[in-house]
Amino acid sequence: MKITRRHDIDWLRVITIALLLIYHIAIIFQPWAMFVGFVRSEQPLEGLWTPMSMLNVWRIPILFFVSGMGLFFAMRKRNWKQLIGERARRILLPLLFGIVAIAPLHMFIFQKFYKLPLGYYPHMGHLWFLGNIFVYVLLFLPIFYLLKHREGGRFKQILNKVMSNPVGPLLISLFFMLEAILVKPQIYSLYAETWHGFFLGGLAFFFGYLFVYSGESFWNTVKKWRWGYLTLALGLYALRYIEFALEAPGYLMALESNCWIFGVFGLGYRYLNKPSRLLGYLSQAAYPVYIIHMFVMYLGGLLILPLKIHPSLQFVGIIVFTFAVCYLLYEFLIRRVWFIRPLFGLKGKQKKSIEKALLVSE
Template sequence: MSIKSNIMRRHDLDWLRVIVFGLLIFYHVGMFFVPWGFHIKNDIIYPEIRWPMLFLNQWRLPILFVISGMGTYYALSKRSGGQFAKERIQRLLLPLVVGMLFIVPPQVYFERLDKGHFSGGYFEFWPSQAFIGVYPEGNFSWHHLWFLPYLLLFSLVLLPALLYLRNHPESWLLKKTAVLASRPFGLFWLIIPLYIWESLLEPFFPSTHALWGDWFNIVNYITLFFFGFLLISVKEVFWKTVLKNRRKYLYCGVLGFTLLIGLRQLYSDSTLIHFIEALFKVFNLWAWILALFGYAAGYLNKPSKTLSYANEAVYPFYILHQTFTIAIGYYLMHLPWSFWSKFLLMSLGTFGFSWLVYEIGIRRWKVMRPMFGMKPKQTEKSVKSGNLVP
């Protein structure tokens, strides 16, 4: 069944995607300085910056999967199931392979140098050592590109259900979603499955991003992806509600994050505390997601040349950025500089080198564009919300 798309373009979704992936660069730079595990670490750790990073971490990935589900709705509105599957494989699998072969190995190389597991030049490491064994024991990895295989899996596994909902807009599920979305706090019923996953799955399946056996992340993120498709399917019902009630959701987010931090500071982990924390966590992340959609709808739903450029660049930037972050961090980690000196240099360097490679080595070259998930230049007049998310 072919459906002609009369869907109005949502520039706010484009802006949110660009902003959230921009924050990802700052987040990964921050990982260099906090006590949490990362590939390389600064000589001095700054525990206090984990609080703003924890704030971002609560909703950053969940909103990306919600936006991805929304983008899937746009993509399916003008493609058959087969065309959609082919496009997703081309625009997710090819960049993943390219990234694992050429972009991720330098990250592993610098980590092996830092930990004393390898010595020598990069081309002594790649390719002879780069693909021996699976990380962390070995060197072959997708590192920060884990988002791509997860998104590909969700897109293909859910495709029959998404096609059914696309072809049956009067289905019970979409009608129920519209009812929930029409009420200021009706959308908070959607945290019920998120709470079940957080309270019952998360303790037994810690996050690995390895796909195989990573059951909590798979179930949690595929749920958020599906929510995105449902919410965008009810169109203006959803957008009017989040726009009108954005301040309420903001207050809920502030309350939820305060409760979450307070609980972690005041009580030791236990079974009861885990169930309470899980509730605070899903309430908090969902409130921030709804607030962000509301404020974006109010202030960002307008086109601009900056948005057009950034929306096209965001996918290559995502693929490239962590390699530059780790490379720069490796040469700064032992210097007696302040936190802000290193943080700013790493942030500016990551953005700058990513932009340089994108502008000179990717955007202008027909053969390079598909390797980084970009559409052929001659057929692309603008980057739409229905295009690949990231």
């Protein structure tokens, strides 16, 4: 089977991680930031939370979908032993390194910011996502290889037909709605180290693989009906905002989440499926930036929040600081030092040309 690189999926991964950084910075300016382990501004910008709550229901699920899609492409050229070895190097090694050396850094800054006793302990922090992904690879790999060896079979034909209908992707949402009903998360968007986050992520990872496996039918459908999915998502968000103070019943938020995601996939497939040198660079940088962004962001808060300036300027300042320092650390340290590269999910030896690597799961 010929492998066609999907530049739109690469772009969506890069864009979603950038949005994740902005979302995390917005938390700093919420009154409850300290209670979720963030540094907190004494000058809140609570108005930021209205658009952030729109983003919140799909920012993490879409990364799980994209990770499942990435596994599809990785499987094209590898047997199961090679794939597990490659995923261990690209996911498990950075996770273990992050637990002992990266996540504790932002805890140190948190302690210094609040003038708490300094203490060290290994923990996953925001890297819980990597642990989930590695578990999903091990769980679903037998099923995915079975499907790979039966690509001309009945299941794929049925899947292709279902995904050709605009209702088809929405039917997938029934699984996510059922998860919310059974698990009953108190806060739907609380994904980190929760059973809700684990099951939701597993569903997204599994169906992300199936969407690419099904062929062009899913992508043509979401491209054609992208505005319909986004309109439905906006309507569900409006209902959540007006009737439920932003925390609607889980099954409604699950449907809203997937409608946003299908609309975003449609927009990406329509407008972003084209190569560029910038994408080649950003696609490599996204994973290391995700790993380091929390301690860089906390450092930005430590330096900028004490300044006597308007909180809006503080918000912009922390955004600029976070993106700039992450770039500098990636470009002049992580990317260039051969023995550091594998610790951040990169191949040990840097290539001079833009790397034509397959999508890597976060």
